[in-house]
Each structure stands twice: as structure tokens, then as C-alpha cells.
Amino acid sequence: MRSRHRPGDDQLVIEVRGLSKRYGPTTAADSLTFTAKPGVITGFLGPNGAGKSTTMRLVLGLDRPDAGHALVGGRPYWSYRRPMRELGALLEAGSVHPGRTAFHHLLWLAHTHGIGPSRVLAVLDQVGLSDVARRRVGAYSLGMRQRLGVAAALLGDPGTVMLDEPMNGLDPEGMVWIRRLLRTLADDGRTVLVSSHLMSEMEKIADHLIVIGRGRLVADTTPAQLRAGHDSLEDAFLELTRATAEYHGRAR
Template identity: 65%
Template sequence: MVRRADDPPSRILYRVIELQRLTKRYGDTLAVDELSFTVQPGHVTGFLGPNGAGKSTTMRLILGLDAPTSGQALVNGRRYTSISRPMREVGALLDASAVHGGRTAYNHLLCLARTNGIGPMRVAEVLEQVGLAGVARKRVGGFSLGMKQRLGIASALLGDPGVLMFDEPVNGLDPDGVRWIRDLMRSLAAEGRTILLSSHLMSEMALTAERIVIVGRGKLIAEATVAELTARYPSLEDAYMALTANSVQYGAAR
């Protein structure tokens, strides 16, 4: 594992997610509206917004799964689609259920590893790291949602990337698993990695994130530290509720 806390500034600058007036339309629906913000290394950045705010769409745009209507999303100064071995630079968990149920956990990760020039030893390492070493040879179709979440996190960690993105990673986890996720996010950030974490759990976000980006109706509402928000409001949840009061919408893209 590469330790990054003492990297020189010149390297740290290239572990950044940068959105520049990012816009995405689906027909008449404006899912992301000239969204601009930067996610810096060294801390967990929480990504918050009501249903329909455009969070998942934004993450898909960053990862090149959708093409922007205008503007751009850059990872380490480049579009994700231009990175030759992307898992070595960016790791992501967007949908833990998007796994072939007939494969074992080990084979699922091994297939991903081979596409990015990653050796089998690393597969064993991440399975151990996420607590799945004991079920590595079992088929994913028999996994609980919590186990699939852990496997998705293993996939994100596979290339030992400097940039990591997680969409609702605590879904399906028991309290011990939630605490494990919290500690993992903090430890990855402490290594100097860039962490973007989307979640609806305000209490967990308050314990995990240092910085917060809040969006509503595809637009940036707030970008601040947790300390700044809780200095203005009784809690992070109160800050979120107040700032998004006019941004709730239904039936739109996430």
C-alpha cells in the first residue's frame, strides 16, 4: 500500500476532482445545472442533496458513465475517459448490486484487476482489508447487501487509487459495518487521498466528513466545512434542512 500523507505538494495537486460548470440535460429535465466545485485531498468531502438533486448523475458524469451536455468534470486534471488504467487513479462504488451473481468474490475482483494491469496478490489484499477473505470463493449471488457493499468497496480500493468516490456505501451494513466504513473513510483521507462520499445519513456524515458540498435541483447550494456549518446551525442536519428547504423535488434524476 502506498502511504500518501507525506507526498510533496506537486503530487497532491493531481489527486483532485474538479467540476467546471458541469451541465447535464435529459430531454426537458435539467439534472445538473452549471455545477462547479473542487474536492481536495486529505479529508472526506460529504456530497449531500435531496432526492432529485443530481448527486448520482454528477458522480456518473465524473466517471464518464454519462456525457455532459456542457462543462466538464476532471479527475487529476483529465477526463476520466482519457485515463488508460483508471482503477489505478480513481476507485468508485456507485451500485453494489451491479455484480455478476454467478462469480465468486475473488473472480469478480480478479477480472477487474486484469483489465487494469493489477496482480492477483492485490486481490487477496483488498478482500482481507474489507473482511471478505473468508468468503472469497463463494458466489456473489448468495451475498447479503452488506457483503456486496464490502465487495464494492474492495473493487474501489483494488488499484490503490488516490481518488475515491462512494455513493451510499453504508446501505445494508449493521452498526459494526457502519463504524468500519467510517473508520475506513477517515484512514483513507489521512493517507492524503481525495474522498467524495454521498449519503443521506446526516448523523454519519457529521462523524465522517470534514467538508460538505450541498446541491439542490442540480445547482450548488453550499460548499463549506462541517465546523463552519455547525457554527451557524445547531447541527449538520439543521444546516442541511435549512439550506435545502426550497430545493426538494420529486421524480427527477438523483
């Protein structure tokens, strides 16, 4: 990757202001406001059904908000002529035709943005899929599909990266890899917004945390501040979000 980004560059900021979205009786985003900044790994946390994926879809313009706005570099994502060069996203690792090879999947995406084959080869190498790039995606494990999704997010060499649960299905080696990758992206001055249910990983990699529950902002803080007075970040998270969790139960 080219080191072309500077921490503090406002053109890379993800800005969510007063964002609201309802689907029938369900409120997915409720006057949600937060900012993800360059040079920082921002962890995006919340229980199941909290509205994390919906918020990311609203940032990408895949859904239209009922109120408020979500901007990337001060503009709606859909307004960019070549948006993948501005923000790269992973929302659903399984959304690739199983009969297509990883190389041809990325090559097709590259053509839509005027990106050459050399960049396809570079990101395949970056995510560790070079040796299986000509294999059909239907034969990939979940972890390999996750790596392919990350490759697609990095294809345009964007200044902003948004990843929804990128650690799902990764083995221990893959977890080390994704940690290092996210840190490299942030240290290069990029904005990194990443959701995860793995509190132990968020505790290791996140510089800042946005926590939501039932579509509302619950916390906008650092891992150390959130964990204060608790044995772990997971304990702090569970206490903070208990009232907003979709399911409640007691271990037996």
C-alpha cells in the same frame, strides 16, 4: 495500502467546472462547480433527485455533459490508460453478476488493469470478506455487497476514491469500519468524495461538504459552518435544501 500520496497533490484533485446535464425536461446538473481535494473527506450531499449520482457518472465519463467539464488530476477520467489506478469508484453495489464469486469478480477487474491476484486478496482482507470470498455474490447481504463494491474501488490503489452511498446496508460494526477506512484513506493523502443521506455519519466523518439541490450548488462549506445556529447537521441540511427537495410532506 501503500502510503504514496501527499496532501496537496494536485494530481489527485476532482475538479468540476460549469458542469451541466439535462435528460429531456429534467436538469440533473446546472452549471455545477466544486473541487474535492487530497487529504480531505468531502461529503457530497443533496435531497433525492439533486443530481449527485449523475454528477459522479459525469466524472467517470459514463455520461457526457452538455456543458462544462469534470477532471481527475487535471484530465478526463476516460483519458487514463488504466483509470482504476487513478480513481476508484463505487456507484451501484448490486451491479455484480450474482453467480460470480467475490474473488473472481475482483480478479476479472484486476486483469483489465494489469493487477495481480495478491492485490485481490489484499483488498478482500481489507474490507473483511476474506472468509466469504469464494461464495457467490448472489448469497451476499446488501452490506456484504457494499463491502465488495468498496473493494473494487480500492483495487487499483488509487489516489482518488469516489463512493456513492457506501453506508447503505451496513450494520453498526460496518459503520465503524467504513468511518475508519475513509479516515485512513484521507490521512494517507488521498482525495475522498463520498455521498450519503445519513447526516449523522457525515457529521462524524466529513471534513468538508458540497451540498447540491436540483443540480445546483447550494453550499460549499465545512460541517461546523453549515451546522452553526442549528441543533444538528441534519436540521441545517433540511432547512438549506427544503426548497430543492423532490418531495415535500409534513409528519403526522
